Amino acid sequence: MIRIKHLSKRYKTKNQEVQAVDNVSLDIAKGEIFGVIGYSGAGKSTFVRLINRLEEPTDGSILIHDKDITKMPSNQLREKRQKIGMIFQHFNLLWSRTVYDNIAFPLEIAGVPKSKRKEKVLELINLVGLAGKENAYPSQLSGGQKQRVGIARALANDPEVLLCDEATSALDPETTDDILDLLVSINKKLGLTIILITHEMNVIQKICHRVAVMENGKVVETGEVLDVFVKPTSKTTKRFVQQLNPLEHEKDNLAAFINDREDSEVVKLHFIGDRAKRALISEVAKTFDVEINILQGSVTPTQEGAYGTLFVELIGENSVLQETIDYMKNTGVEVEVLRNV
Template sequence: MISIKGLSKLYKTKHQDVKAVDNVSLDIKKGEIYGVIGYSGAGKSTFIRLINRLEEPSNGEVLINDTNITGLSVGKLRKERQKIGMIFQHFNLLWSRTVYDNIAFPLEIAGVPSRERRDTVLELIELVGLKGREQAYPSQLSGGQKQRVGIARALANDPDVLLCDEATSALDPETTDDILDLLVSINEKLNLTIIMITHEMHVIQKICHRVAVMDQGKVVEHGDVLDVFVKPQSKTAKRFVQQLSPLEHKQDTLHRFITKDENSEVVKLHFIGNDAKRALITDVIKRFDIEVNILQGSISPTQEGAYGTLYVELKGAANTIQETTQYIRTSGVEVEVIRDVT
């Protein structure tokens, strides 16, 4: 669907050259919600603007449905952009136009006849949950309603791709969840490919199928959301995961729960998908002559299933502890022995 090859953007200044995007290559499947996350200055907003050439790339290619966007003339690019919708952090609405007229605007530019335009606009207003607000102006809308107008306007030309540049960062948490639910619904109903740019791991967790982590213009890690959450490889990804799982990488907090005992072992268990719902601890206690002390844990949902982390102390004979951890591993649960806690 989307193939990005060696994409780079170099800004030249008097004193230095700055690579905002540095040799990024990604493949995005049709119909998936793909997240791109990074801290401020990572290059993610420049990256998304390169996809539809709101910024001109210094190097590389962007292919959408086998069309090389980076090689199009201005006239052909204008036509191709009609199939690439975009929503922004600060809505970018026309303040002198009503909800209806804001959504109709791209259809007017495309030369769509008035009757067809009306049918499309009313359909989109209902899709994004703004029925009854057709004649309201942006100043009369809440932040969430403004973003719903932005989404409807981006969908007006029936795009294949929807680019979302920090689309929820100006919204409160409850409204953010509402907008994310709407995007998931649109993705499922229209089989629309969505690229989400964000600095919020909650957004990635809630709706994305796969994710790329950016730092200093480079993609430092990418893969399925569950894989990145459970086994973050880069320093940047680990910091983001810690935002949602404060237990991660804070093993010093376990000290207060643990009694130093030669006959005990502290382990971290990773549960993924259906394993997160299993009564594994009960099963272990029944099977082995071992004492299990639950120290702390958490479980989180993602678009691809739930994942959980559980820290436990196993107390018993050394060989029994070894048999227990082996049994847990064969049950499909990842086990990590925490040697440096005690």
């Protein structure tokens, strides 16, 4: 669907050259919600603005349905942009226009007849949950309602791709969840490809299928959200994962909870997908002659399923401990033995 090859953006100032996006290559499948996450200054907002050429790339190519938009002349680009919707952190609404007129605006620009505009606008108002607000002005709306107007406006021309640049950063947590639920619903109903830029790992966790992590203009890690959560490789990704699951980095704090005995092992268990619902600890207690001390645990839901992390201390004879650990591994649960906690 979208193939990005060696994409770069450099800014030249009087005294220096800034590499905002540095040789990024990504493939994004049709119909997926693809997250791009990074801290401030990572280059993620510049990256998303390159996709619809609000920023002109210095190098590289962007292919959407095998058509390279970096080589399109201005007349073709204007037509292509109608199929690339975009929503922004601060809504970018026309404050002198009503909800209805804000949503109708891109249809007016595209020359859609008035009768068809009305039908489309009312359809979108219902889709984003703003029925009854047609004649309200942006100043009369909450932050979440303003973003719903922005989403409806971005969908007006039936885009193939929806770009979301920090679309929930200005919203409170409850409203953020509502907007994310709306994006998931739109993705499923319309089969729309969504590229979501954020600095919040909980946003990635909640709705994205895959994620790319950016740092200093480069993609330092990419993969399915569950894989990235369970086995982060870059330092930046590990910091983001820690925001949602502090247990990943709390091995040093477990010592206070552990018995000072030689006949014990401490293990970290990762439960992924349906295995997160498995009553493994109960199975082990019934099957093996071991004492089990649960130290810490958490379960994190993602779009592709849940994953859980559990730290447990096993107490028993060495041979039985080994059998217990082998049994856990054979169930498909990822087991890490922490011998030096």
